[in-house]
Amino acid sequence: MNIIFHINFPSPVLAILARLEAHGHEAWAVGGCVRDALLGHAVHDWDLCTSATPDEMLHAFSGWAVRETGLRHGTLTVMLEGAGYEVTTYRVDGAYTDGRRPDTVCFTHSLQEDLARRDLTINAMALHPQAGLVDPFEGVSDLQHKIIRCVGTPALRFAEDELRILRALRFASTLNFSMDPSTADAIHAQCATHALRHTAPERLLAELLALLPGSGVLNVLLEYPDVLAQFIPEIRATVGFDQHNPYHVYSVWEHIAHAVAAAPPEAEIRLALLLHDIAKPVCFSQDVAGNGHFYGHAQRGKAMATQILQRLHCPGDLTDATARLIGWHDTPLQADPAVVRRWLNRAGEQQFRRLICMHRCDALAKTPSLCAERLGQLDLVECLLNTLLAERACFCLKDLAVNGRDVMAAGIPRGPQVGAALNHLLDAVLDGRLPNERQRLLKELHFHTENSFPL
Ligand code: ATP
């Protein structure tokens, strides 16, 4: 891994460091920003740490725009050039008794002590424009070798704060790094009993959503189902579950992991793929020839996924979009204009594109020789979709070439009959029985009203 040592500090960061130093304090950039800058990645938050106590910070920044965001824990946010910069007093954490947060925090004058409380070696470095890098736990070496490793003894660090387990997985996934063996062992050991019981559902979901788009997600999912099963216990039954089916080279969990990894990094698609086959174990049956079947697993999976995501306090729209995709994932998609129009009507363009993508990833995670044809069909479906959209094809009531006024003008009285008539016409257009042309649709309407056919 190429490490960049010549870092350009943004001018507000330089100004904050200089101000603290002018008042006789130490000040450094620290944590995630150092990691990302050394990797040459864009830095989204410059976090700073200082030997100044909160009172000393307030004094140093008197006259500046500041927000006392977490002053009790030593954090002050300095507002400069329209952005906020968190500056935190060097801290050591007190005892952890709840498995998540320290009971107390104490301020310290030692940068080394502050770095030692941090979770991972790659997150425990400090950087200064003149003084350079402070790296007591060999974070640079771990960046170079692409390794995720705890600061200190992994088992103790995870016992103190179990969220660190998910953070370790998240960075392994997003950076595509491997886990140091002793850190990996401690994660598995902690998850062999109970773990992640003290972490708020929102935090679990946030880490899961941060982990899923990572380029290293395949290995993380394959190696750590035990971690995810701490808060999605439904995963446990999928691990090693033999599908007894020629289409499947993988167990259910391996198939899920490969399908997720094949997807673009979009939350709805990756989350839907993570949970798409969650109901397979409960829907499993075998025919006389010994072939495995999973009748009803898409609908059952939709219900299970909804429950799982609600348990994790997932926002309603994400839950809904994900669950719908899961419910549809097993319905074959045909490259037929009527079928594609129906899908557009039912799902809308965005969700239908996600569904095609999901089908593709699902197929890519099955026996390759048996799925080539399926992938070709999906390309045709997508082509057809693009053509229909380019032609501005009609797939919902508002696209129809006639409206409610036309229906009433044709003699249908105001009321539910009007909607029924429009839906009848829409059905005919979706199926390709009628073109979406005003005159043809009006003719159809008159034909029905004159012959008193039920609409
Ligand atoms: P990103 O902001 O990109 O998600 P980050 O590493 O900056 O990654 P933050 O949550 O912003 O993550 O935390 C800032 C720093 O605080 C981390 O780099 C790490 O040094 C420390 N840190 C965060 N969470 C923990 C934790 N649970 N235990 C120990 N140290 C932590």
Ligand code: MG
């Ligand atoms: Mg950060």
